[in-house]
Amino acid sequence: xQTLQRDADLQHKVDPFQKLVHKPEVQPVGLPLNxxxxxxxxxxxxxxxxxxxSLSQTFGxxxxxxxxxxxxxxxxxxxxxxxxxxxxxxxxxxxGEYGGLAAGKRSGTQGVVLHRTNATTxxxxxxxxxxxxxxxxxxxxxxxxxxxxxxxxxxxxxxxVSHSKGFSDATVGVEVTGQAQHLDRSGRHGTLRDxxxxxxxxxxxxxxxxxxxxxxxxxxxxxNGDNVYKDISxxxxxxxWNLSNHLASDYGLDLNSLSEHGAGESGANHYSRKTLPDFSxxxxxxxxxxxxxEPMVEFLRARQQYPQLVAQAExxxxxLRASGGDPAQLARYEALVSKESSTLGxxxxxxxxxxxQALKAEQQTxxxxxxxxxxxxxxxxxxxxxxxIGALKGAVK
Numbered sequence: 316x317q318t319l320q321r322d323a324d325l326q327h328k329v330d331p332f333q334k335l336v337h338k339p340e341v342q343p344v345g346l347p348l349n350x351x352x353x354x355x356x357x358x359x360x361x362x363x364x365x366x367x368x369s370l371s372q373t374f375g376x377x378x379x380x381x382x383x384x385x386x387x388x389x390x391x392x393x394x395x396x397x398x399x400x401x402x403x404x405x406x407x408x409x410x411g412e413y414g415g416l417a418a419g420k421r422s423g424t425q426g427v428v429l430h431r432t433n434a435t436t437x438x439x440x441x442x443x444x445x446x447x448x449x450x451x452x453x454x455x456x457x458x459x460x461x462x463x464x465x466x467x468x469x470x471x472x473x474x475x476v477s478h479s480k481g482f483s484d485a486t487v488g489v490e491v492t493g494q495a496q497h498l499d500r501s502g503r504h505g506t507l508r509d510x511x512x513x514x515x516x517x518x519x520x521x522x523x524x525x526x527x528x529x530x531x532x533x534x535x536x537x538x539n540g541d542n543v544y545k546d547i548s549x550x551x552x553x554x555x556w557n558l559s560n561h562l563a564s565d566y567g568l569d570l571n572s573l574s575e576h577g578a579g580e581s582g583a584n585h586y587s588r589k590t591l592p593d594f595s596x597x598x599x600x601x602x603x604x605x606x607x608x609e610p611m612v613e614f615l616r617a618r619q620q621y622p623q624l625v626a627q628a629e630x631x632x633x634x635l636r637a638s639g640g641d642p643a644q645l646a647r648y649e650a651l652v653s654k655e656s657s658t659l660g661x662x663x664x665x666x667x668x669x670x671x672q673a674l675k676a677e678q679q680t681x682x683x684x685x686x687x688x689x690x691x692x693x694x695x696x697x698x699x700x701x702x703x704i705g706a707l708k709g710a711v712k
């Protein structure tokens with residue numbers, strides 16, 4: 316969703332292991348944002364989170380021999396405090412100030428639509444919301460994820476807010492702060508292809524754009540006003556994942572039901588109410604700017620692969636040990652499995668009330684401990700998400 320420009324009708328071949336060992340740690344952003352709904356344990360993974368799939372959507376306490384132990388079952392199972400519908404652990408309730416954006420209640424909830432704000436800060440978007448409320452407009456979204464990854468509930472989660480033409484009365488809208496990048500056709504900054512190559516785009520979308528010949532690429536960009544949205548940050552990825560899991564749990568949605576781009580790159584799939592996926596990028600269902608929601612959909616798809624990739628790496632390691640594999644290769648696999656298994660355990664407790672309390676206690680005392688270490692693992696994972704996923708995929712081929 317573009318905050319500043321709305322349609323009027325909305326009113327109604329490198330060693331994969333090297334990437335895992337030399338990336339600098341990033342300082343934690345803050346408290347975990349959301350709890351991930353539990354799913355059944357398996358023989359390989361402990362209590363987990365994610366979508367309702369089995370092994371491939373399970374976070375587990377997967378710690379190899381001699382590595383850090385997984386958090387206790389009590390910690391992993393700790394429920395998140397929930398003061399009202401849609402307000403999850405770490406989510407700020409702004410409905411008292413911005414609830415006037417709602418135009419009544421929705422008839423039901425069929426899915427979630429993911430948007431971008433086309434503003435660099437959430438403060439600008441909130442200012443726009445206030446203006447719209449004064450004008451009697453309901454254009455907005457139920458949730459806003461800001462530039463640092465903090466999540467706010469703007470209008471009641473069951474309210475009707477105009478965020479997607481034809482689908483607003485059946486979907487929850489989630490806006491993620493970020494401005495579209497405008498490309499320059501003058502040649503001062505290189506060719507359009509060079510400019511696209513230099514952008515931080517989500518990998519699949521970038522590969523698709525660069526796969527077009529120059530004429531087709533120019534046409535696609537022209538039809539989007541030479542604008543394209545870059546990928547979201549690591550902190551925003553984390554919030555999108557956690558919030559999507561909450562909404563999937565509360566409304567019985569399937570995180571595997573994701574929208575796809577159409578041939579025309581903007582609103583070309585022509586989804587109907589009957590065919591609408593559970594989680595959609597705005598430009599996949601309405602004619603909007605390229606990449607307005609696709610980076611989030613692409614991320615959700617890739618994020619669900621992570622637990623299964625870790626499990627496959629563990630299996631590969633076991634096979635190498637059994638076969639007496641090359642010592643150097645074995646060492647790389649051991650480092651890979653140690654890091655990713657430990658991270659998986661940290662993700663398992665992301666957003667739980669107990670984890671938030673433990674982290675806050677360590678921050679207040681100035682004595683970093685296990686909770687701080689887990690937070691650093693989570694932050695590093697999302698900040699280097701596609702590097703981590705790519706290294707795992709390369710390792711299990």
